[in-house]
Amino acid sequence: MKKEVGKRYSLFLTLLSLLVLFGGLIPLYVDATSPTVVVISPASKIVSAGQTFTLTVACTPGQSMKSYELRVSFNPTLLQINAVTEGTIFQGYTTFFNSGTIDNTAGTIVNIYGLILGAGTVSSPGTLVSLSCSARLASGTSAVGLSNVGITNDTSYVSTTVTNGTVTLREFTLSVSLDGSGSVAKSPNQATYAYGTVVQLTASASAGWWFSSWTGNATGSSNPTSITITGNKSVVAHFTQSQYTLTVTIDGSGSVTKNPNQATYAYGTVVTVTAVPSSGWGFSSWGGDLSGSQNPKTITMNANRSVIAHFSDIAAPQISGVTRTSSDPLDTDSSFGWVNVSCTVTDNVAVSQVLLRIHNPSGSWNNVTMVTRGGGVYYYRSSTAFATAGNYTYSIRASDGNSNSITSSTVAFSMPPNWDVNNDGRCSIMDLVLVSNHYGQSGSHGWIREDVDNNGVITVLDLSLVSNHYGQVWWV
Numbered sequence: 001m002k003k004e005v006g007k008r009y010s011l012f013l014t015l016l017s018l019l020v021l022f023g024g025l026i027p028l029y030v031d032a033t034s035p036t037v038v039v040i041s042p043a044s045k046i047v048s049a050g051q052t053f054t055l056t057v058a059c060t061p062g063q064s065m066k067s068y069e070l071r072v073s074f075n076p077t078l079l080q081i082n083a084v085t086e087g088t089i090f091q092g093y094t095t096f097f098n099s100g101t102i103d104n105t106a107g108t109i110v111n112i113y114g115l116i117l118g119a120g121t122v123s124s125p126g127t128l129v130s131l132s133c134s135a136r137l138a139s140g141t142s143a144v145g146l147s148n149v150g151i152t153n154d155t156s157y158v159s160t161t162v163t164n165g166t167v168t169l170r171e172f173t174l175s176v177s178l179d180g181s182g183s184v185a186k187s188p189n190q191a192t193y194a195y196g197t198v199v200q201l202t203a204s205a206s207a208g209w210w211f212s213s214w215t216g217n218a219t220g221s222s223n224p225t226s227i228t229i230t231g232n233k234s235v236v237a238h239f240t241q242s243q244y245t246l247t248v249t250i251d252g253s254g255s256v257t258k259n260p261n262q263a264t265y266a267y268g269t270v271v272t273v274t275a276v277p278s279s280g281w282g283f284s285s286w287g288g289d290l291s292g293s294q295n296p297k298t299i300t301m302n303a304n305r306s307v308i309a310h311f312s313d314i315a316a317p318q319i320s321g322v323t324r325t326s327s328d329p330l331d332t333d334s335s336f337g338w339v340n341v342s343c344t345v346t347d348n349v350a351v352s353q354v355l356l357r358i359h360n361p362s363g364s365w366n367n368v369t370m371v372t373r374g375g376g377v378y379y380y381r382s383s384t385a386f387a388t389a390g391n392y393t394y395s396i397r398a399s400d401g402n403s404n405s406i407t408s409s410t411v412a413f414s415m416p417p418n419w420d421v422n423n424d425g426r427c428s429i430m431d432l433v434l435v436s437n438h439y440g441q442s443g444s445h446g447w448i449r450e451d452v453d454n455n456g457v458i459t460v461l462d463l464s465l466v467s468n469h470y471g472q473v474w475w476v
């Protein structure tokens with residue numbers, strides 16, 4: 001018997017040493033019964049604003065139980081308790097249950113209790129009560145607290161352990177996506193937002209783009225706009241590429257080609273402009289939003305652009321139909337003789353001046369202005385310009401208003417002296433014969449060359465005037 005006691009004592013020591021060794025690791029239950037555990041379930045509930053949900057007060061009895069009583073506290077700005085209903089723990093028994101008094105202003109439920117009527121206890125886990133809850137339109141975390149928790153068996157309160165819970169009313173996301181090129185600033189700029197937060201959205205278009213509208217959970221085209229967070233929100237900001245016009249103005253005559261040739265251009269498009277002058281015209285320079293005379297030239301479309309192409313007249317006038325008429329008979333006496341030179345001058349723009357350059361027999365020269373009589377016809381009529389006998393040449397120089405000019409070919413013209421009646425360059429017996437042939441005739445003054453002194457009658461004086469030059473040669 002003692003030996004047996006000794007064996008037991010030895011076993012006890014062994015167990016004791018094990019307890020000393022592992023005492024820090026293995027829970028040591030000294031009592032025969034564990035505490036009854038009362039918890040809010042689920043311990044951490046996450047809900048959305050406005051959501052209805054159920055919390056329970058769950059109980060794991062540490063020993064047989066017969067009744068419970070408790071109070072609940074919560075944050076009334078976040079939660080509203082709609083109803084308290086009896087739980088499952090006393091299922092199968094007739095019970096007496098009081099659902100308590102809900103105060104959604106104070107955030108309390110008091111006087112919740114329940115018990116088994118008559119004989120009976122339970123020791124299986126179950127729920128004491130269910131709380132039908134609504135999340136208010138807010139975000140945040142409410143503690144759900146248990147207090148005045150009492151659990152009894154048939155005879156007394158039993159040891160309890162109480163664990164509170166929380167309900168978190170989640171925050172929401174605001175996602176912004178971009179259509180086109182730009183950015184959107186959120187103010188405040190947060191990863192998540194509490195329910196009811198007003199977020200201002202400001203769209204900024206990239207260069208060459210403009211903000212056009214919002215879609216998704218924002219609408220319209222106001223910028224900035226604001227959105228109230230009542231859930232997860234998503235917004236699309238639409239940007240539209242700016243289009244610009246390229247206007248070309250022509251100064252002079254010609255055209256300008258654009259490559260690419262479009263009615264409008266997106267921001268940053270590089271357009272090559274090529275000036276193409278009309279026939280008789282030359283490209284001189286760019287104006288407006290371009291300068292210089294490079295051709296072709298490029299222009300970058302980062303705004304509406306206006307370009308002027310200046311073309312200048314490079315075609316000289318044209319001279320045709322150079323004609324000379326003169327008095328008949330020719331006469332160096334300006335009272336009786338004249339010479340008229342005429343021509344036709346045309347220009348692609350306008351004729352500004354037509355000059356007749358006369359090279360005189362003496363070697364001098366002079367310019368005289370030809371006058372127009374319309375239709376491009378110009379003339380110079382003179383009774384004095386050719387009043388000296390001898391060899392002349394003349395040419396016509398025509399100018400437009402743009403520094404273009406042309407000179408006609410040179411025309412030779414000889415003005416015979418009156419004593420060379422037959423115009424053969426020398427004074428001979430033939431000239432005297434011609435005068436003699438008309439001897440005694442009369443007419444208007446100088447009507448024929450034989451009336452050398454232009455007095456209207458052929459007399460000896462005419463013969464004398466010729467004879468004074470007999471043998472002279474003027475023709476060179």
Ligand SMILES: [Ca+2]
Pocket residue numbers: 313314315316317347348349350400402404
């Ligand atoms: Ca011209």
Ligand SMILES: [Ca+2]
Pocket residue numbers: 419420421422423424425426427428430431
């Ligand atoms: Ca002669």
Ligand SMILES: [Ca+2]
Pocket residue numbers: 450451452453454455456457458459461462
């Ligand atoms: Ca005469």
